[in-house]
Amino acid sequence: MSTISVIGAGSWGSALSLILADNKHIVNIYDLDDNLINEINNNHTNGKYLPNSKLPHSITGYTDLKQALKGSEVILTVVPTKVMRSVLCNVNTNLDHEVIFVNASKGIEPDTFKRVSEIVYEEIEANKIKGFVALTGPSHAEEVIQRMLTVVSAASDDLDLAQFIQKLFNNDEYFRVYALNDLIGAELGGSLKNIIALAAGIISGLGYGDNTRAALITRGLVEMRRLAVKAGAKEETLFGLTGIGDLVVTATSIHSRNFQAGYKIGNGKNLQEALASMTMVVEGVRSCEAAYKYAKELDVDMPITFAVYDVLFNKREPRDVIKELMCRTLKLE
Ligand SMILES: NC(=O)c1ccc[n+]([C@@H]2O[C@H](COP(=O)([O-])OP(=O)(O)OC[C@H]3O[C@@H](n4cnc5c(N)ncnc54)[C@H](O)[C@@H]3O)[C@@H](O)[C@H]2O)c1
Structure with missing residues (x-):
């Protein structure tokens, strides 16, 4: 069992949290939207992004980033890429230990052409990064939240790390993860x-x-x-x-x-x-x-x-x- 901090409680952050909770990990999810976090904690739903869905009671929502990062072994980023740099800067300020970074957002920075992995290494101090893995592939949150069969890849320059994250997210019932070493x-x-x-x-x-x-x-x-x-x-x-x-x-x-x-x-x-x-x-x-x-x-x-x-x-x-x-x-x- 691992402790994972999910940054971003929108459609994809919530759907990935469901998988992690189904896999019996401790899931702390952070978002700046108070109403959304209250809804996740009190009703165990996310009506704004995933209507008619139910989230496991074991997922805990936070609007306080420091609290959300406490004890985490893995940080999963799932925010729009246009806010990624500023979110990571806040994460760096509030993080006091080394973690594995996993990113599930998809985009490139328009003026620098940087990928999210490159932005992570620029914004997070080196002694706080154990490594980086991208979790990506054909996946709609609307289907994952209904536990429909989905297959994605965990990609990293470090294949051991990709395989660690592969096992963390893989669920034999509905979510199969391949490991890949082409970040x-x-x-x-x-x-x-x-x-x-x-x-x-x-x-x-x-x-x-x-x-x-x-x-x-x-x-x-x-x-x-x-x-x-x-x-x-x-x-x-x-x-x-x-x-x-x-x-x-x-x-x-x-x-x-x-x-x-x-x-x-x-x-x-x-x-x-x-x-x-x-x-x-x-x-x-x-x-x-x-x-x-x-x-x-x-x-x-x-x-x-x-x-x-x-x-x-x-x-x-x-x-x-x-x-x-x-x-x-x-x-x-
Ligand atoms: N939705 C999907 O099915 C899906 C699948 C694969 C990948 N993705 C990728 O995941 C990323 C997120 O997509 P989504 O569909 O979850 O988006 P979304 O619009 O549903 O949710 C984004 C969330 O980020 C939060 N957010 C925005 N700014 C923030 C900040 N500064 N700090 C903390 N939280 C902040 C918002 O409040 C919102 O809850 C995108 O890059 C998308 O391409 C989405």
């Missing part, structure tokens, strides 16, 4: 697929069908692989759970908020209008900005990502951008 591939796969999910939503909102979506997923994977490999990932990782697996689940499901936001844009809303109607984080927007700049810097061709960037940030009409994609020079597959 760059896992983190980039999980972040870049959200851009393709936005594109999948846009084409659905425009009324295109299965042919278009299949083409988008296939060609999307090609450009995800190009950037990831140039950044140091192993090519095969992009063909695993954290690459194609996560891409398929996100680009084909109504549960995906990136898909939902894209759908609204395809339906005629602009980015601000689409985001205003979402209660949950849409990571693909920031990741698109990051991937666009990163690909330009590394001289990697990513036509779909560039097209999504044009729609989101240059306010181009999706139909015009698609026309340009279709008219590019013909080439070998």
Whole structure:
């Protein structure tokens, strides 16, 4: 039995806490939302993010970070990546011992192109980090909270650590975890697929069908692989759970908020209008900005990502951008 501090009690933080509690670990969950933490402690529910769900009574909620970190062996971060740096800075101030960091958030920092593991090593003092593992793969909180069969990967540069976290989260009934030793591939796969999910939503909102979506997923994977490999990932990782697996689940499901936001844009809303109607984080927007700049810097061709960037940030009409994609020079597959 381990003690785990979960930072972020939204959809994914709550669903992962359910698994850890089912596995008989001590789960202390932290969020800055008082109402949410009161609800978790008093009603054992999370009506804001996961309506109709029940959380185990053994999960304890905190709004006091120091309390939430007390005695922890593992810290699991599950907050939107745009607040990750400031949250980690607070964690560092309130942490007085060494822990393993596990991250389940998906995104890249737009101006630095940093992955969450890199941000952790920048914000947390070296004597407080035993190591870092990314927990990522095809997984919707809405299904995990109902204990539906789900398979993900625990990725680290340190395979022993990945295997420790694999065992911590694995549940024989509904949550299978593979270990992986390609951290760059896992983190980039999980972040870049959200851009393709936005594109999948846009084409659905425009009324295109299965042919278009299949083409988008296939060609999307090609450009995800190009950037990831140039950044140091192993090519095969992009063909695993954290690459194609996560891409398929996100680009084909109504549960995906990136898909939902894209759908609204395809339906005629602009980015601000689409985001205003979402209660949950849409990571693909920031990741698109990051991937666009990163690909330009590394001289990697990513036509779909560039097209999504044009729609989101240059306010181009999706139909015009698609026309340009279709008219590019013909080439070998
Ligand atoms: N929801 C899923 O199914 C799912 C699956 C896999 C990965 N993820 C990733 O997990 C991350 C979180 O997603 P989510 O769906 O849980 O988001 P969410 O919007 O449901 O919840 C985010 C939570 O973070 C909290 N938060 C925000 N700022 C904070 C701060 N400064 N300090 C403490 N808490 C803060 C919010 O109050 C909220 O409870 C994202 O990167 C997402 O891509 C989500």
